[in-house]
Amino acid sequence: MSSRRQVLAGLAGMSVSPVAVADGGSKSAVALDINLDDPASNLDAYIKLRGSLDSEPVYDIVRGQVFALVAGEQARPLFKMIGAQRSAYARQSPLEYSATTHYLGWLLDWQTERPLRAWANPWTGEHCEVPATRYGPASVRILADRMVPAADTSEPPHDSRRPWFLMGDVVHMVDEIVMPAPAETLYPKADLMTFSGDCSQLADPALARIPSRLSFSAVETWRDWMQVDRPGVLWWHVAGVKLDGPQAYPPELIALLDSADPEFR
Secondary structure, eight states, X not given: OOOGGGGGXXXXXXXXXXXXXXXXXXXXXXXXXXXXXXXXXXXXXXXXXXXXXXXXXXXXXXXXXXXXXOTTXXXXXXXXXXXXXXXXXXXXXXXXXXXXXXXXXXXXXXXXXXXXXXXXXXTTOOEEEOOOEEEEEEEEEEESSOEEETTOXXXXXXXXXXXEEEETTEEEEEEEEEEOOOTTOSOOEEEEEEEEEEHHHHTOTTOSOOOOEEEEEEEEEOOGGGOOOSSOEEEEEEEEEEOSSGGGSOHHHHHHHHHHOTTOO
């Protein structure tokens, strides 16, 4: 893999106009020395927030809640969740990175927050075995405005960018993945993600990665093992952070990771 130092060479200076803040007022924003309206610079900043501009693995942790949405019913709390992801990134061109990712996650009992081995379907009473969630290892292409499987070579790099905004001294970059609705449901699968980090760190060419936070909401069809017999969707609310390394996972998650995949960390 080539050096990621070149990634930062194209970052142009930019002064951001005053922005609205959460309390409804406004204040002058700090100078953001990255042109996030330039597609290549926008992609570099996104990778720096999401992962790293070098080839070193990046470890994330996510926690959240999962609700059921069924027509005519209130949102029903189903599970809490915890998960871990390991990723590595490599620049392929000014408008494309490749990434390898590996995710392991567990659904937790809503009350005790202990990993679920079995779950009683609240609509049918059926008792279901609850598997761990495993995605990957998988390879993806991260383009300037979207992410596609590595095998999808029909998508050329796009001269576009991900949405972003600045509040105070924090940059927020937005990513979304929306897929068509399956035939059995009216709801599309939609993942809406916002990565946030300090703008001065984001603009610092000496830093290949910076601390960041993830806010994530998703709509997903029922999982097969749930054996749900009516139309509806899972509604995920998740928060995450990038860790300093695999040793930073909490002990209870380390035990789950090492049991499920001793090579993960």
